Amino acid sequence: MALFDLPRAELERYLPDVAEPADLDAFWARTLQEARTHDLALRVEPVDTGLRLVEVFDVSFAGFGGQPIKAWLTVPAHRSGPLPAVVEYNGYGGGRGLPQGHLAFAAAGYASLFMDTRGQGSQWGDGGGTPDLAGSGPAHPGFLTRGLERPEDHYYRRVFTDAVRAVEAVRALDLVDPARVAVAGASQGGLIALAVAGLVPDLVGVMADVPFGCHFARAVEITDTTPYAEVTKYLAVHRDRAEQTFRTLSYVDGVNLGRRATAPLLSSVALMDTICPPSTVYAAFKHYGTRAGTTPDKTLEVYEFNNHEGGGGHQLARQLPWLHQNMAAAAPVAEAIR
């Protein structure tokens, strides 16, 4: 893929004005408060995977509307004391699959929780196990246009709530040190990580790679690939709903939620990314943490010749020392707090 978005020099100067609803904080405060009226209903059951260096548990907790959300918890078999933890979110269309496919953070010594994405998990990979019990108005195939009519009904309101609850679930585990939790994800997973970063205080780190869902209005202008194009196609049918659509999306835009984050960020962008165009990722990165009192530490790895695969394993190799360092820095604080 050739360059199709701004050249690098312009990207580095790019700081778009992304619309933000006045009641964004109230919306999410209300949403999370409602979710917390349901008991967390945490269930943790060991599963036999044939893996020997780690133990794996099938986890379930109450997400949005109290609905059970599945996850895999993978922890070192040999461990002592509460573990720092990483909560991971998945890309669009995939499910939590099988635990054998999510070994890196556990192999790096962390408690690793890999959350299923409600309703997804039948498009690629090894499957998902979490239904999305809410219906929706007329929607384009996919998940992005479900509930565009009202912010209250939008699909990502439910998913982000699940994701916040996933952090609460991992913090509720005996084997986890609740003061040392990071979140991670790529593409849709990167969006969710940014959203959680804006909704959950006291995270130790946020790893959001080639994130989706940032600055929708620009995204639909410059890319015609799924998932962003689901919005375009929806608006091609519902010709009078552009304003409402972008208003709803502003409540779940990674730019807007990321602005509220306080934890350190390690992000990445690919300059030939046709799925999540680099200007939208730069937008998210530039705005990240700017609503916090002090802008947190943030780093953006730039992959000049990659499409949406971004940094691939190289980004993981970059993340592990970054994570070790942030967790180590957090440890004394955690000790002190505990």
Place this chain on the structure above:
Amino acid sequence: MALFDLPRAELERYLPDVAEPADLDAFWARTLQEARTHDLALRVEPVDTGLRLVEVFDVSFAGFGGQPIKAWLTVPAHRSGPLPAVVEYNGYGGGRGLPQGHLAFAAAGYASLFMDTRGQGSQWGDGGGTPDLAGSGPAHPGFLTRGLERPEDHYYRRVFTDAVRAVEAVRALDLVDPARVAVAGASQGGLIALAVAGLVPDLVGVMADVPFGCHFARAVEITDTTPYAEVTKYLAVHRDRAEQTFRTLSYVDGVNLGRRATAPLLSSVALMDTICPPSTVYAAFKHYGTRAGTTPDKTLEVYEFNNHEGGGGHQLARQLPWLHQNMAAAAPVAEAIR
């Protein structure tokens, strides 16, 4: 498109064995009975469309679960006495759109009811207005894999119920002669028409063109286009669910429901149809009405060089005299009954 399915001579001899669940009748009897516990809640409101030869009404009635289902009712502006009626169902992904786009049956003198398909209507055309309030397990984008886990949860259980209720709604209208109602549709609409033909007695005619949803097990073997391929992709992820999947689909297979039909059928097939392969349409046609005491009159128009567009307007031109004739034959009976 070249031929990719059986040659015509073999199609004409083709009569596959399509699996049918033992409790099919009970399943649907129970389903419809439950739906009828909800009041029909028929609402009929005039709308101004700028059309002058017809009057148009925005209709709503209670479908599956009592949920309101929208439809357009279009009737001749000059009329006397109760009208014979045609209920139409739409193709996959489309909504009821605008009434200006569904004029043919009204211009032919009928009361025409065009039903919205729940949840659909954001993919092409002029839009839909009916949500699908049920959630689902992990599903492939689209509607076909929603609820494959259990026949009770499958998407088409809800849609077929809506479609049966649409016939009941049109029969409840003062300006309609309930004894003279036909159903029609192409592709997904053809599947729904076949299903309604198997679930509603006393229809005057069934027009099902290039129907989707017939003999799923064969369809997924020979075509890789949407919507059938949604099943393939779902099973490519959920590698252990083939048996359950085809079992669920057997409850909504147009072959199985069409077997129970008693009304005359005018169907059509396109021999280069890559969306709804001809062998699956022949299967539906051959089995149509064979569970009734007497096999009803049935005709299959064969379009040798067409893909899924089938007969296009030529099939409509074929339908109008067929419909006039069947309606005329039904009129005295209708008179006698009334």
Place this chain on the structure above:
Amino acid sequence: MALFDLPRAELERYLPDVAEPADLDAFWARTLQEARTHDLALRVEPVDTGLRLVEVFDVSFAGFGGQPIKAWLTVPAHRSGPLPAVVEYNGYGGGRGLPQGHLAFAAAGYASLFMDTRGQGSQWGDGGGTPDLAGSGPAHPGFLTRGLERPEDHYYRRVFTDAVRAVEAVRALDLVDPARVAVAGASQGGLIALAVAGLVPDLVGVMADVPFGCHFARAVEITDTTPYAEVTKYLAVHRDRAEQTFRTLSYVDGVNLGRRATAPLLSSVALMDTICPPSTVYAAFKHYGTRAGTTPDKTLEVYEFNNHEGGGGHQLARQLPWLHQNMAAAAPVAEAIR
């Protein structure tokens, strides 16, 4: 499809200089004068379509070179007095098809004439019935490059002449009020409508949606889709004919003919239209009627997220009241004149 042409703000300021031949008016005056040396040879034969609210007639009249051109005339079955009329032109490659497919304007109370496009009608839809008896020099498949060698030989010279004669044909019908005639079409049909608007005085309205054939030099620079790309491919072979080609096309450019129009215009543009790029449509709209003494009323509906389907049924819904209003305004004048 993402945006690929100018952003909306720039489109609204865009007013390109489109080359116009000095003898354009003389060319067309001579052309139409020649056509009128042939008797109109109007034939109107009733056909049985199974439709009951309208009567349909198979019409033929003498077009360019006196060659018979076919059309469908559809009129309300119940009518009193001469009717206002709409003449419709078709998109590229299609034929007049079947009358069941062109019901909207008749259902809205008008005499509706749907003209066949000579030589076309074997590519999609339900078929055409009008040959194009002229041969051509070496041409790319399609119609656009036939006769590029000389304006006198170009295909659209013949088609636009047919289209003007279609208006004359409808005005010659007893059941039509010749003072109340509008023209309409989308894509190629929109080009023809613009051309007729520039060649026929006293029209009541012009409806030209996502018109093709406007500002060819820009079009071939920014789109590589058929039909514009036929010119590109032709010039890729005939490497020395660019100047002559664009000179010939300037005689049939919708911008140049539309400049001469005097009737009110309701047009539409889709900002993601890869077939008829929005800048070429804006060019036509901006220049429309500017050569007339007073620029006529003109309105452009903008569909921001649509490709070439443009406004679809929504544009029709927009057209009917606009048409009713213009026809009503014209009625007294028509009365006075008659």
Place this chain on the structure above:
Amino acid sequence: MALFDLPRAELERYLPDVAEPADLDAFWARTLQEARTHDLALRVEPVDTGLRLVEVFDVSFAGFGGQPIKAWLTVPAHRSGPLPAVVEYNGYGGGRGLPQGHLAFAAAGYASLFMDTRGQGSQWGDGGGTPDLAGSGPAHPGFLTRGLERPEDHYYRRVFTDAVRAVEAVRALDLVDPARVAVAGASQGGLIALAVAGLVPDLVGVMADVPFGCHFARAVEITDTTPYAEVTKYLAVHRDRAEQTFRTLSYVDGVNLGRRATAPLLSSVALMDTICPPSTVYAAFKHYGTRAGTTPDKTLEVYEFNNHEGGGGHQLARQLPWLHQNMAAAAPVAEAIR
């Protein structure tokens, strides 16, 4: 491209029954007789090409309807006595281009005439210069569906007549030995060569590579590529014209005309040819010359792994010695006759 037609062993046994009209000979006799009522009007004008081993002439002669047909004549600059000649026909959509592109047969010592194909030459290559002055009924873009309504109107009736006249033209040249003329072509050119072989007696050889236009009914069943697919698409619109279409095509089918040939044939087939499927080429080869009293010598080169490029230059390398040998064998006869 994988194999998509019959495997080689089955191809070698394949001998389909290809329908032939009873009046085929009369049709062509009448057609050629009419053409010969026009003077041949041979014009031969030298052109400066910068080539030094050959002389090149711009040739024109009267084809079908007496219309001028262009060709390039290329002959060795150093020559003595009348030359044997090769008449070449071009592939679909191309024109005679430039003489620098047709050097092989002249470099091999022959007078080489490369005929322009009327109306074609604007799709690829270096251009054509011969119009097709006949119009046609509604046709699909391309040339194959022009005049399908009647054998008399079909495009290839005109082209084959041009091609026969091209042989007559070359035979009328002083510098050519009329007793030693061969014909050649690939794809559409192969069809024309086969047709000429059936219509012109006393040819010394026929070279028809991967010929198009053989056994149309099978071709449209197994390939969906242009040009055969133009028939499919035409019949997808004109749903009631299959019988008439194939009847018309039977008058120009390479199988039927080739049956009448008497000259030796060197042909080639590619087993992965998606444009001209191998079974249709085998059909032509098997039937070639079988209506003649004695079946002529014929050879089929089989390229197992090629698509429509067939043998490429390797087939030319195969042709030159074959041609030298046949021409040498014909020389004494030619001497005796002269």
Place this chain on the structure above:
Amino acid sequence: MALFDLPRAELERYLPDVAEPADLDAFWARTLQEARTHDLALRVEPVDTGLRLVEVFDVSFAGFGGQPIKAWLTVPAHRSGPLPAVVEYNGYGGGRGLPQGHLAFAAAGYASLFMDTRGQGSQWGDGGGTPDLAGSGPAHPGFLTRGLERPEDHYYRRVFTDAVRAVEAVRALDLVDPARVAVAGASQGGLIALAVAGLVPDLVGVMADVPFGCHFARAVEITDTTPYAEVTKYLAVHRDRAEQTFRTLSYVDGVNLGRRATAPLLSSVALMDTICPPSTVYAAFKHYGTRAGTTPDKTLEVYEFNNHEGGGGHQLARQLPWLHQNMAAAAPVAEAIR
């Protein structure tokens, strides 16, 4: 993807005759003997990956021609006594990438050696580090057609030799129990695993998923995807080399080498696999071990609705218990031998 190869019932009966050169054993004996004239030159250097449950080493050993071949060795950080080991081979075009991407077998308690494929590793993934120092005759882009002129020169002769040496390298490690070594790979990696199974005695298990490189003559007939299509395209140019090409390939065909295997096999096939068609995988499976005195245990997992992704993580989940069981069964033998 729909079914394009044989249906399952026919696949289960399918046992093709695959040509085998008479000197196959001599060829490989000579090849390996030559390779072993070079010192193994094993280098093992620890690398810091940020992983804590495993230790990772950058390994190099002498492959074909003594050329250094790279690999990653990953072993449990907590271990006691010599470990059983798994040697893994990669898919086409990929390199050994980064060790963080190959954690499963180490996490399951094994010493895991992931071998780089010479010359590959620049097409997808995280990169390779092993050159292929041999040149080749004219070749199609890719690796498969390098050295088709002679078995001695073929690319896979070098790769399979590297792969055998990889087993020898892992067996030479102190921390590995040489009596308990298995091999594994998917696609090209599956081919290499089958080849090693035929060339190395005393393996404890062979895991070959959706293997490439089996029964080339059939493969090129039914698929046109890379890498098999590289052979097709090569033969489309080198029209006279089919016999030599398939003769060369017979020396590296997974069917022929797998026939000689003696170790238990766990394989998998996907019935909609367009890259490695199921009939070629069945051919390999059916012939596996049939040249050994006693046919070894062998199991084929069938994934009915998958393309080349095959069983994905589900196959890994199937492999771990199978591997544990085979390794456990081998342990006493290993003890006894040692």
Place this chain on the structure above:
Amino acid sequence: MALFDLPRAELERYLPDVAEPADLDAFWARTLQEARTHDLALRVEPVDTGLRLVEVFDVSFAGFGGQPIKAWLTVPAHRSGPLPAVVEYNGYGGGRGLPQGHLAFAAAGYASLFMDTRGQGSQWGDGGGTPDLAGSGPAHPGFLTRGLERPEDHYYRRVFTDAVRAVEAVRALDLVDPARVAVAGASQGGLIALAVAGLVPDLVGVMADVPFGCHFARAVEITDTTPYAEVTKYLAVHRDRAEQTFRTLSYVDGVNLGRRATAPLLSSVALMDTICPPSTVYAAFKHYGTRAGTTPDKTLEVYEFNNHEGGGGHQLARQLPWLHQNMAAAAPVAEAIR
């Protein structure tokens, strides 16, 4: 293809700064010096092609590393005195094929040498016969990324050396006038011609059409087609090698070598060329000969509507008189020198 690079007016002003290594001249001086340590080993063997106006010889000479490079020499059969000569280089992936395919320059009276490109010739056309005996590090399929690690190892270092030696070979032939030699090629052949123009003094002319390999850094930014995209894909895997990659490519960039040329240039560019984008060709043209004391005559033919086919035969027609004129101008000088 629409315009995707700069518009013509901007192209004409475009003069990018292309990075050039300081030791470029030394690098090539050393490279050629090493090559010349090998005897030229010129072999010239007549072949029978069936052509009669020309004689053809199978030529071999020592290229880079002394490796034999094949070529076809084609000369007029009737000739007197030493001939001026043209050395031609081929496009990417093709081989020297068969001599029947390279007749134009010989037919124009020149000795024509068509060089095989090492390792290529199995992708399209009639085949190649020259191996590339050097191996390479991990490379993307194709030739462009072989040896990107070091300028000394890069594939084009070997090819350009072969090409220089081809000129030396043709000059060593008795039948050639060494003072009158031109070089020619299109696409990759154009790059090689530019490179030879910079490395060989005293050429009479350089014909480089739509050249590849000019200004790589820009090319990979604006096109995603092969071969440039091989670099992009390589860098997408080897994420840390951009700097080294472009440094290596700067040694073989047609811009940098062309700067050193002194011979007249006739070049061509196609403004819709997606393979070799026009801005990169303009870059090469603008910089051509600017390092020479006096900038040589240079002409650029612009084809506005062509993709990579460029001027096709029209450019050849343009070249022959240009070549005749330059050769004629050189003749006296040649005479004087000799």
